[in-house]
Amino acid sequence: MTVETLIPVAYLIAAVTFILGLKGLSSPTTAVQGNRIAAAGMLIAVIATFFAADVNGGVPLILAGVAVGGVAGFAGARMVKMTAMPQMVALFNGAGGGAAALVAILEFARQRELGVLEVGASLATLLALIIGAVSFSGSAVAFGKLQGLITPKAFRYGGQQLVTGGIAAATALLSLVLLAGAFGGSFAIEPMLLIAVITLLALAFGVALVMPIGGADMPVVISLLNAYTGLAVAMAGFTLNNQLLIVAGTLVGASGTILTRLMSKAMNRSLGNVLFGAFGAATTAGPAGPTAGDDGRSIRSIGPEDAAILLSYAQNVIVVPGYGLAVAQAQHGVRELADLLESRGISVKYAIHPVAGRMPGHMNVLLAEANVPYDKLFDMDQINPEFQRADVALVIGANDVTNPAARSNPGSPIYGMPILDVDKAQNIIVIKRSMKPGFAGIDNDLYLDPKTAMLFGDAKDAVGKVVQELKKTA
Amino acid sequence: MSGEAIVAAYVFILAIFVGFEVVSKVPSTLHTPLMSGANAIHGIVIVGAMLVASAIPGPLGTVLGFLAVVLGTANVVGGFVVTDRMLAMFKQRPVRKRE
Numbered sequence: 002m003t004v005e006t007l008i009p010v011a012y013l014i015a016a017v018t019f020i021l022g023l024k025g026l027s028s029p030t031t032a033v034q035g036n037r038i039a040a041a042g043m044l045i046a047v048i049a050t051f052f053a054a055d056v057n058g059g060v061p062l063i064l065a066g067v068a069v070g071g072v073a074g075f076a077g078a079r080m081v082k083m084t085a086m087p088q089m090v091a092l093f094n095g096a097g098g099g100a101a102a103l104v105a106i107l108e109f110a111r112q113r114e115l116g117v118l119e120v121g122a123s124l125a126t127l128l129a130l131i132i133g134a135v136s137f138s139g140s141a142v143a144f145g146k147l148q149g150l151i152t153p154k155a156f157r158y159g160g161q162q163l164v165t166g167g168i169a170a171a172t173a174l175l176s177l178v179l180l181a182g183a184f185g186g187s188f189a190i191e192p193m194l195l196i197a198v199i200t201l202l203a204l205a206f207g208v209a210l211v212m213p214i215g216g217a218d219m220p221v222v223i224s225l226l227n228a229y230t231g232l233a234v235a236m237a238g239f240t241l242n243n244q245l246l247i248v249a250g251t252l253v254g255a256s257g258t259i260l261t262r263l264m265s266k267a268m269n270r271s272l273g274n275v276l277f278g279a280f281g282a283a284t285t286a287g288p289a290g291p292t293a294g295d296d297g298r299s300i301r302s303i304g305p306e307d308a309a310i311l312l313s314y315a316q317n318v319i320v321v322p323g324y325g326l327a328v329a330q331a332q333h334g335v336r337e338l339a340d341l342l343e344s345r346g347i348s349v350k351y352a353i354h355p356v357a358g359r360m361p362g363h364m365n366v367l368l369a370e371a372n373v374p375y376d377k378l379f380d381m382d383q384i385n386p387e388f389q390r391a392d393v394a395l396v397i398g399a400n401d402v403t404n405p406a407a408r409s410n411p412g413s414p415i416y417g418m419p420i421l422d423v424d425k426a427q428n429i430i431v432i433k434r435s436m437k438p439g440f441a442g443i444d445n446d447l448y449l450d451p452k453t454a455m456l457f458g459d460a461k462d463a464v465g466k467v468v469q470e471l472k473k474t475a
Numbered sequence: 476m477s478g479e480a481i482v483a484a485y486v487f488i489l490a491i492f493v494g495f496e497v498v499s500k501v502p503s504t505l506h507t508p509l510m511s512g513a514n515a516i517h518g519i520v521i522v523g524a525m526l527v528a529s530a531i532p533g534p535l536g537t538v539l540g541f542l543a544v545v546l547g548t549a550n551v552v553g554g555f556v557v558t559d560r561m562l563a564m565f566k567q568r569p570v571r572k573r574e
Contacts, residue, residue: 055530056528074549078557086511099542100546104543235490243523247486247487365503
């Protein structure tokens with residue numbers, strides 16, 4: 002038995018550790034360990050690969066690449082702020098997609114040199130290349146949007162779907178030409194040239210796919226790109242006939258698919274609608290000032306001292322955080338407020354809508370960073386029945402996900418979207434900068450509810466003032 | 476279909492089932508770490524990159540091989556480190572003492 006025969010065993014062990022790693026994520030108590038087990042499995046697989054015959058003279062090149070990539074990855078991961086996590090994930094996602102595409106190109110070139118191109122393997126290679134390249138450029142655009150380097154707004158122009166469709170059709174056509182060549186054994190056009198053109202087309206497609214998608218739809222896009230990279234890696238596994246790549250890539254593909262579905266569902270929109278629909282474009286109503294509503298109902302504005310009094314007389318408080326809270330960096334202030342209330346025997350829970358934040362579960366991470374214990378975070382289905390028992394629902398930086406119109410008004414663009422039943426609470430305090438409508442561009446009926454009190458101001462400032470007022474009454 | 480291809484197809488299909496089974500048990504609280512953890516796992520493409528890094532002689536092949544290894548490593552290291560950082564924050568009780 003030589004060392005090389007042990008490589009598949011090392012890969013098997015790695016595949017098992019990846020499954021264990023994901024399994025560990027079923028609870029916060031086992032998650033850290035699970036992630037470390039998966040990392041150890043990855044290390045085993047990488048070390049084993051150094052002994053593979055295919056690596057032969059490549060060790061110095063690989064070590065140089067590992068050094069550069071390792072330092073970049075480590076530094077990025079250590080320095081990134083939790084609010085910037087979505088763009089960091091987009092970046093790593095793009096890196097994986099790009100690597101899968103490069104592996105596909107190199108493997109295709111190698112098979113071509115050896116004259117062993119055949120149609121099945123070439124199909125897998127093409128899929129790895131195309132999906133990987135789409136994920137690479139799509140993630141780069143998503144990163145740019147999340148980081149604010151390019152406009153986070155939906156970028157649209159006339160004939161857009163035609164252009165995007167045209168790129169897709171050209172990619173498919175050239176791929177068929179390539180496959181036909183691999184099938185017949187002779188190429189009408191130099192296959193490496195075809196590969197180069199297909200790569201460029203796929204990169205363009207990734208850009209065309211993500212550019213028209215607005216910032217608030219990012220949870221869906223990031224999940225989808227995650228699934229793409231997983232699939233690209235699995236396809237690279239088919240090309241290289243490497244089971245480990247197939248298993249790992251497929252696991253990620255499944256994870257990304259599940260999250261994409263959950264996120265679309267939480268916005269009550271189909272994936273197609275997120276990718277190609279112009280949401281909110283038709284209904285961008287002008288921002289209404291804090292004035293009377295259409296039917297004579299008016300908005301009630303209160304100050305921090307009133308809010309403090311209302312909270313101090315409550316027994317059950319539910320905090321509803323939205324992305325506005327993260328933007329204002331108010332999460333630490335909110336935890337301080339919750340600590341104060343709890344020290345007086347008031348129960349405080351957090352209601353987290355699935356799309357609060359810019360990626361799945363983002364709000365949970367932001368609150369965890371502010372030392373909010375995770376057993377106080379409740380998802381929509383768990384918390385909704387509790388709103389009617391809540392004395393105060395404190396809405397901070399959340400808007401559309403609290404709009405009762407989603408339940409009651411079939412004419413509303415967000416009708417049917419699952420929302421947090423904030424309007425069922427006895428009292429509602431909404432901390433909001435202004436009466437500007439949310440992402441969907443529609444007014445929120447919740448603000449006209451007689452039970453609702455508006456506390457206008459920056460989330461961080463307003464929460465800080467409420468804390469000060471509460472301390473005075475101690 | 477060749478024997479190798481059919482084995483690969485088996486692995487692919489079974490992995491789909493395992494993936495859906497395992498991931499559907501992840502609570503929504505951990506969806507961000509799930510995504511970054513899954514991200515780290517698809518960094519396994521580093522193994523593929525190592526295997527083809529020096530497959531094509533010449534400067535272009537070398538540059539592409541080098542880039543593939545760089546991207547793959549950044550993906551693996553960054554993914555695992557950032558997930559670890561994030562998961563360390565999920566505690567049941569605040570560690571910071573209240574004054």
